[in-house]
Amino acid sequence: MNPLRPLAVLAALTAGSLPVFAAIKLASPFTDHMVLQREEPVPVWGTCSTAGEPITVRFNGQAVTTTADADGRWKIQLAPMPAGGPYEMAVEETDDRVRLTDILIGEVWLASGQSNMDFTVARTPKYYFAGVNDEAAEVAAANYPQIRMFTGEWTRSYDPRTEVGGSWKICTPENVREFSAIGYFFARDLQRALHVPVGIVTLTYGASTAQAWIRREAIAADPRLAPELEAFDAKVRAYVPPSADELAQWQAAAEKARAAQQRAPRRPGPHPVADQHNPTVLYNGMIAPFVPYAIRGILWYQGESITGRHELFPMWNETLIRDWRKLWGSELPFYFCQLSAQDASSNSPEVRELQAAALALPATAMAVTVDIGDRHNVHPKDKQDVGDRLTRIALSRVYGRQIESSGPEYQSMTIEGGALRLGFTHLGGGLVARGGPLQTFVVAGADGKFVPAEAKIEGATIVVQAPGVPAPTAARYAWASYPEGCNLYNAAGLPAAPFRTDRPAP
Secondary structure (H helix, E strand, O other): OOOOHHHHHHHHHHOOOOOOOOEEEEEEOOOOOOOOEEEOOEEEEEEEOOOEEEEEEEEOEEEEEEEEEOOEEEEEEEOOOOOEEEEEEEEEEEOEEEEEEEEEEEEEEEEEOOOHHHHHOOOOOOOOOOOOOHHHHHHHHOOEEEEEEEEEEOOOOOOOOOOOOEEEEEEOHHHHHOOOOHHHHHHHHHHHHHOOOOEEEEEEEOOOHHHHHHHHHHOOOOHHHHHHHHHOOOOOHHHHOOOOHHHHHHHHHHHHHHHHHOOOOOOOOHHHHOOOOOOOHHHHHHHHHHHOOOEEEEEOOOOOOOOHHHHHHHHHHHHHHHHHHHHHHHOOOEEEOOOOOOOOHHHHHHHHHHHHHHOOOOEEEOOOOHHHHHOOOOOOOOHHHHHHHHHHHHHOOOOOOOOOOOOOEEEEEEOOOOOOEEEEEEEOOEEEOOOOOOOEEEOOOOOOOOOEEEEEEEEEEEEEEEOOOOOEEEEEOOOOOOOOOOOEOOOOOEEOOOOEEEOOOO
C-alpha cells in the first residue's frame, strides 16, 4: 500500500471531498465490450500507481497475479479459452479495483492501412469520403451483438506511445456508421460462417505509407531503408515552426477560400511528425499501444500512397510483415487488398505487381479488387465484395473450410505457332469469361509492341493471338490503371489478378 494515501485521504476529508485514485489503468485495448482471442494465450497489461504492487486479474474462472515493476507497469497472461461470453473482468490491487463488462471470446483480427481500410460503412462528417453501396440498407441491417470493433483515434508520434484513444463498440445500426466497411463486412461474413464472436481492431490513417507503420528498429536495421529514416530525423531536428504572421496570412487565405467554396491552402510548416508519409509515426502512435494484444491475423489495404523510389515499396511491405510478426511472436496470417481499378497513376498495374510481391512470404494472400474500382474515385464504394474475398481467404487458410479463395492465377505460357497458350491454377471449377468474350488481353512479338488480342478459354488454359502478330512472345491481361471490361473469373466467382508474362527479372 502507498504510505502517502492515508495522508491524501485525510486532506481530502478536511476539504470535504474524497480523492479518486487512478491506481489501476488498463492498456488501451481493454475496455467494456471487447473481444478476446479464443484458443490462444491472452496477454492483459496496464499500469498502477505503486511499484511492487501485487496485481490480480480475474476472468472466466482464472485468477492470475503479478507484481508491478519499478515504473508501475504490469502484464499477465490468461490461458487459452473457448469462444463464449459475455463475461466480466476484474483487475485488483491493494487499494483499487477495475471492472470491465460484456466481454466476448472469439476471433480477433487487426485491420490496418490507409483510407480504403479507413473508409466507413456510412458517410459522416468525419468520414466525408465514405459510404458503401446500398448504404441505408446496410446500416439498417447491421444488428450483430456478437460483432465488436475498436477504432483507434488517428495518432502520429515520434516516439512509441503506450496509449491510443478509442473503445470497443457493439455492432448496431448507429455504431456501424463509423465502422471500417471492409472490417465490418469481413466480420459479418466470418461471424455468419463460424458462429462465434468476432472483433476487429481498426488502426488506420488516410494517405499513409507503409513505412509510417513500421517501427524504428526494423527500418534502421536495413541499409536499403535506413536513409529514409535518417532523412526524417534530419527534418525533425531542422524543424522551425511558422511565425505568427505566416499563420495569420494562412488563416485569412483559408477563410477566403472556404467562403468561395474552394480548397483551402495547406497550413504552413507542419511538423514532420504530423506527416503520415514519414517513417515510424503511425507505428508509434497507433500500433505500439496494441502490441501484444492477442489477434488471429491481419487485414491490410495500402498502396495508393507510395513516396520515394517505387522499387523500395516491396521492401517496405516485407519489412512491415516480418516485423509485425516478430512483435506478436507469431507468423500471423497477413491478407492484403490489391488496388482496385482507377484512372490514376497511383493505381497503375506496376503498383499492383509491386503489391503482389508480398505473396512470396509465407502465410500471405491477396484479395483482388481490379474489377470493382471506380474510374474517377480512389475510394470505390463496393466494399462488400472486398470483405467477402478476404473472408473466403480466411475461411480457407485459417479455418479449414474447403472453399476456393482465389481467382485464376497465371502459371505458365507456351508458344504454339501464332498463338500463346496460358495455364492457370485456382480454376475454382473452371475458367469463366463473365458477360461475353474475354477482354483486355494484349500480345506482342519481338518488337515489344502490344496490341489487342483475341482470347479464348480452352479447358484449364486460355489461347491468345492477334492477326497482326504472327510470332507472339508475350501476353498481358488487365494491364492498365483502369482496365475496363476485364472479365476473367473462375467458376467460384473470383477475378483473376492483372498479370504479364514478360515480367522483368527481379
